[in-house]
Amino acid sequence: MKANKPFQFVTASYLVRIGNQESVSLIELQHGIEGCSDASIFYHTFQSLGRHHFLTEGFSNDFAEWVFSACNRPALAEQLASLDIRDYVSLADLRGDLRRIVGDYCHSNPREAQQAAFEPFYFCETVEEEVPLGFEAWTLEEFRDGLKRLGHASVQFHFITSRLRLHLRSNDFSQWLAKELELKELGRRVDQIDVYTNTLDSIRTRMIELIEREPVQ
Amino acid sequence: MTEVHVEPRANKIDDYAGLLGSAEIAELRALASRLEGRTVQMVNSTSVGGGVAEMLNRIVPLMEELNLSIRWDVITGGDDFFAITKAFHNALHGGRYDLPDESFKTFLAYSEQNRARLRFDSDFIVIHDPQPAALIESRANHRGHWVWRCHIDLSQPDLRVWDFLSPFVDRYDAAIFSSPAFARQLPISQYLFYPSIDPLSDKNREVEPDLIAEILRRYQIDPQRPILTQISRFDRLKDPIGVVRAYQIVKRYFDCQLVLAGGGAADDPEGEAVLAEVREAAGKDADIHILDLPPWSALEINALQRASTIIIQKSLREGFGLTVTEGLWKKKPVVAAAVGGIPAQVIHKHTGLLAHSIEGTAYQIRFLLSNPAIAQRLGELGHEHVREHFLITSNVRRYLTLFLHFQKEQ
Numbered sequence: 001m002k003a004n005k006p007f008q009f010v011t012a013s014y015l016v017r018i019g020n021q022e023s024v025s026l027i028e029l030q031h032g033i034e035g036c037s038d039a040s041i042f043y044h045t046f047q048s049l050g051r052h053h054f055l056t057e058g059f060s061n062d063f064a065e066w067v068f069s070a071c072n073r074p075a076l077a078e079q080l081a082s083l084d085i086r087d088y089v090s091l092a093d094l095r096g097d098l099r100r101i102v103g104d105y106c107h108s109n110p111r112e113a114q115q116a117a118f119e120p121f122y123f124c125e126t127v128e129e130e131v132p133l134g135f136e137a138w139t140l141e142e143f144r145d146g147l148k149r150l151g152h153a154s155v156q157f158h159f160i161t162s163r164l165r166l167h168l169r170s171n172d173f174s175q176w177l178a179k180e181l182e183l184k185e186l187g188r189r190v191d192q193i194d195v196y197t198n199t200l201d202s203i204r205t206r207m208i209e210l211i212e213r214e215p216v217q
Numbered sequence: 218m219t220e221v222h223v224e225p226r227a228n229k230i231d232d233y234a235g236l237l238g239s240a241e242i243a244e245l246r247a248l249a250s251r252l253e254g255r256t257v258q259m260v261n262s263t264s265v266g267g268g269v270a271e272m273l274n275r276i277v278p279l280m281e282e283l284n285l286s287i288r289w290d291v292i293t294g295g296d297d298f299f300a301i302t303k304a305f306h307n308a309l310h311g312g313r314y315d316l317p318d319e320s321f322k323t324f325l326a327y328s329e330q331n332r333a334r335l336r337f338d339s340d341f342i343v344i345h346d347p348q349p350a351a352l353i354e355s356r357a358n359h360r361g362h363w364v365w366r367c368h369i370d371l372s373q374p375d376l377r378v379w380d381f382l383s384p385f386v387d388r389y390d391a392a393i394f395s396s397p398a399f400a401r402q403l404p405i406s407q408y409l410f411y412p413s414i415d416p417l418s419d420k421n422r423e424v425e426p427d428l429i430a431e432i433l434r435r436y437q438i439d440p441q442r443p444i445l446t447q448i449s450r451f452d453r454l455k456d457p458i459g460v461v462r463a464y465q466i467v468k469r470y471f472d473c474q475l476v477l478a479g480g481g482a483a484d485d486p487e488g489e490a491v492l493a494e495v496r497e498a499a500g501k502d503a504d505i506h507i508l509d510l511p512p513w514s515a516l517e518i519n520a521l522q523r524a525s526t527i528i529i530q531k532s533l534r535e536g537f538g539l540t541v542t543e544g545l546w547k548k549k550p551v552v553a554a555a556v557g558g559i560p561a562q563v564i565h566k567h568t569g570l571l572a573h574s575i576e577g578t579a580y581q582i583r584f585l586l587s588n589p590a591i592a593q594r595l596g597e598l599g600h601e602h603v604r605e606h607f608l609i610t611s612n613v614r615r616y617l618t619l620f621l622h623f624q625k626e627q
Contacts, residue, residue, distance in 0.1 A: 011244045011247060011248070013244075013248055013614060013617070013618040013621070014618065015408050015615065015618050015619055015622060016408060016409040017406055017407065017408055017409075018394060018397045018400045018407040018408065018409050020402045020403075022397075051605070051606070052564070052567075052602075053605075054598060054601035054602065054605065055564070055567050055568075055598060057567075058567075059564070059567055065564065068565075069555075069560070069564075069565040069566075069571065070555075070560075118555055118573065119398075119555055119560060120398070122397030122398065124397060124409060127408075127618075127622055129248075129618050129621045129622055129625070131247050131248050131251055131621070132247075133243070133244070133247050134247065149240055149243065150240055151238065151240035151241045151243070151244040152241070152605070153244060154240075154244065
């Protein structure tokens with residue numbers, strides 16, 4: 001089967017902009033989460049997962065990591081780490097939940113909330129530059145071959161950050177498979193690949209395996 | 218003003234594909250293709266010696282290979298100019314600035330001379346560190362984008378020097394720092410570019426086991442027993458005495474050896490004094506190997522790191538800590554202090570272990586010696602972390618992205 005519209009493979013490259021904002025305690029982290037830009041929430045959650053994709057055991061986002069290693073508050077760190085970015089299609093919702101979790105902890109533990117951390121949390125934000133890779137796929141076979149040519153940044157762009165762009169609990173790959181090739185089940189299985197327990201390499205390998213199991217069209 | 222002509226590299230960009238994968242190299246080419254025909258100019262204060270020159274010697278030819286037209290210029294100045302910029306450097310790192318106000322005029326006079334000699338016609342101009350910072354005065358008649366790349370820690374500068382320099386810095390389009398902790402509040406955008414290592418350099422490339430064995434023999438280090446290593450110059454801020462104390466605690470539980478290897482003692486009176494203190498702290502322990510190595514010891518350092526069981530970096534204050542990067546790249550478990558740029562590299566319990574005291578350092582070392590499988594896993598993940606963020610190719614990618622960003626904004 002040939003798609004009506006091809007899949008355009010894109011890579012994204014990211015700059016990290018350093019914000020003029022830092023937190024040295026949990027209460028300051030709460031204020032920081034309230035006041036920072038959407039690009040900062042994105043950097044410390046969605047982007048952080050992509051940057052640390054090779055950590056498949058217990059790494060979730062920068063906030064959880066800082067609360068654990070710089071504030072020594074494992075219970076709060078666990079709560080923050082339990083937020084699954086796949087549940088969010090808007091940064092406002094994600095910010096709201098981060099703020100609620102940290103705020104509840106600070107409210108219940110006012111002394112701990114004021115204690116100085118070992119090192120500050122520096123708010124940064126992402127600047128994204130998209131660049132088409134110059135190849136596209138019209139068929140499932142071409143799509144599989146294209147996947148084999150993708151670097152980490154491309155996989156991250158199409159599979160992880162696409163959720164915010166699409167405002168859907170899905171990703172570019174699954175969307176195209178379902179819409180253009182009418183392979184809804186394959187798209188669903190691709191979307192089920194766990195971004196927390198897979199590296200970007202193993203996500204790509206899993207997708208290729210799933211495609212190769214498909215009957216020839 | 219001198220233009221630097223970099224020798225063609227033995228290593229080509231495709232040589233990195235073996236380490237990174239060909240897709241990553243293809244992505245670099247895709248990014249660079251969007252900048253075809255654009256010109257880049259790097260300006261710093263020396264073409265040899267020091268980390269900036271070393272980095273430019275590697276980045277410039279890689280960018281040329283990616284079809285960017287890139288030029289590297291070095292400013293010139295008399296001994297008085299470089300004495301002032303050395304004092305600037307120390308003052309920006311938190312030391313006191315004792316030179317008279319006249320020194321600022323001398324600095325500006327040399328800057329004027331360099332402006333008169335230098336051609337500013339590139340699309341992207343990257344000025345490295347404080348020495349050439351005042352060249353921004355030339356931007357008035359220039360259409361390009363100006364970036365100030367600060368390689369030093371500006372978190373606690375002497376305000377006399379910073380107040381003099383900051384009006385120049387404020388006029389750039391952007392500044393680049395090696396860590397968010399090193400940045401200052403500025404009215405311009407500030408970007409994070411981590412320092413990087415070249416995995417194909419003598420310091421970091423794979424070395425033959427025979428060479429490692431020969432170097433261990435040369436320094437009478439036993440390959441059969443655990444080797445704890447800190448590589449750094451003999452400087453109190455690297456806390457070599459603290460490392461000896463941590464080793465002495467560990468030694469009660471494990472029959473291990475300590476290697477303290479570095480330079481800086483030969484041409485630095487303070488380094489010589491620190492070396493003497495370290496020797497005194499080590500006493501007559503034959504398992505403590507204190508090696509004062511000359512600057513051309515890249516392969517020896519590489520071999521010592523590769524032979525090590527654990528790499529230590531127990532600094533009291535640190536820049537980015539590239540010796541940590543080197544250890545991680547060699548898949549070694551690292552125990553390091555949570556200072557400077559180290560926490561960006563050592564993610565506690567993921568890519569290494571952080572410690573905040575001598576006792577904590579000793580405890581983490583004992584934990585790793587007791588749990589070799591965990592140590593191995595940390596080393597492997599540390600290697601991945603470096604591969605992803607701290608290699609020279611990542612640095613090239615960041616520059617390309619910044620230039621693309623400017624291009625889009627234009």
